[in-house]
Amino acid sequence: MAKDKENIFKSHFTILKNTVLGFTSEDSLKYSASLAYYTVFSLGPILVLMISLAGIFLGEEAIQGKVFEELRGFVGASAASQIQEVIRNLSLSGKSNIALIISAVTLLLGATTVFGDIQNSINKIWHVRPKVKKGWLKMLKDRLLSSSLVIGLGFLLVVTLIINGTILAFTDRLQRFFPDATVILFSGLNFFLSFCVIFVLFAVIFKVLPDVNIQWRTVRSGALFTVLLFVFGRFLIGIYIESSDTESTYGAASSIVLILLWVYYTAAILYLGAIYTREYATYKGVPIEPSEFAVHIEVKEIEREVNEIPPAPLTNEEKNVK
Numbered sequence: 001m002a003k004d005k006e007n008i009f010k011s012h013f014t015i016l017k018n019t020v021l022g023f024t025s026e027d028s029l030k031y032s033a034s035l036a037y038y039t040v041f042s043l044g045p046i047l048v049l050m051i052s053l054a055g056i057f058l059g060e061e062a063i064q065g066k067v068f069e070e071l072r073g074f075v076g077a078s079a080a081s082q083i084q085e086v087i088r089n090l091s092l093s094g095k096s097n098i099a100l101i102i103s104a105v106t107l108l109l110g111a112t113t114v115f116g117d118i119q120n121s122i123n124k125i126w127h128v129r130p131k132v133k134k135g136w137l138k139m140l141k142d143r144l145l146s147s148s149l150v151i152g153l154g155f156l157l158v159v160t161l162i163i164n165g166t167i168l169a170f171t172d173r174l175q176r177f178f179p180d181a182t183v184i185l186f187s188g189l190n191f192f193l194s195f196c197v198i199f200v201l202f203a204v205i206f207k208v209l210p211d212v213n214i215q216w217r218t219v220r221s222g223a224l225f226t227v228l229l230f231v232f233g234r235f236l237i238g239i240y241i242e243s244s245d246t247e248s249t250y251g252a253a254s255s256i257v258l259i260l261l262w263v264y265y266t267a268a269i270l271y272l273g274a275i276y277t278r279e280y281a282t283y284k285g286v287p288i289e290p291s292e293f294a295v296h297i298e299v300k301e302i303e304r305e306v307n308e309i310p311p312a313p314l315t316n317e318e319k320n321v322k
Helices: 002-025 028-058 060-075 077-089 097-125 132-175 179-208 216-243 246-284 316-321
Strands: 128-130 294-296
Touching (some): 002 246, 028 097, 028 246, 060 216, 060 246, 077 246, 097 128, 097 179, 097 246, 132 179, 179 216, 216 246
Antiparallel strands (some): 128 294
């Protein structure tokens, strides 16, 4: 029994050690900064589309209120108000049919950009890249996949609100008999619900977005590791937002700074989770395989003395032209 516990501890320690080493050797922080930049421009379209889709079932005002409440918990009241203003300006309601179609397509393209950046970054972390010959087909597949994720997030928001409303109604009944315990129960159930939603989101990202074939048990382990770090980081960021005076430091740009800070941290956690997933798969002997649209890449560092830097090798397209 003691030996089994020792082996479990040793295996987890090895995976974590390789994860940290991989995170420092990869360009993870650069990928995080890139995602934070894209998200500033894509966050509005993503939220507008999610609210519009979820509003079909529960009404846009109710959805906006819930989204604003969650955003306030993530980035603070000031940044959340700024995002709410962006959502209001990008709203699809009150437009003619042609303007509505044009706006929806524009928003969809803007919203899917951030998922494309996540896909490219995780592809690099997992050492795969798309095949050149299937470029157009791959691009079409990626756009459809990203669009499906945006739609899926909208439905996930609907399900979350329905479950949250059910829990609230249930706790209201219990409060008549157990007023003190009800608050603890509601907080616990609400936390568990948020935990499950974020877990599903990370699992879908690892399973669906990258150009790989990966087993669900590997995805579950990676998503669990990532969501634990995310919850811990959310707590730390919350403390930072409450204790720091970013408005006096950055002035009118404080809201943007908070959003960038939050997304940068979240992206770093996401890519750390991707590296953990890769190391977990390698350690367990269930390697991540490239899909039909991708190939495995291997980068080797060769040191040699040269008088001048040699020209870069020709790409397949350049070879065909010649």
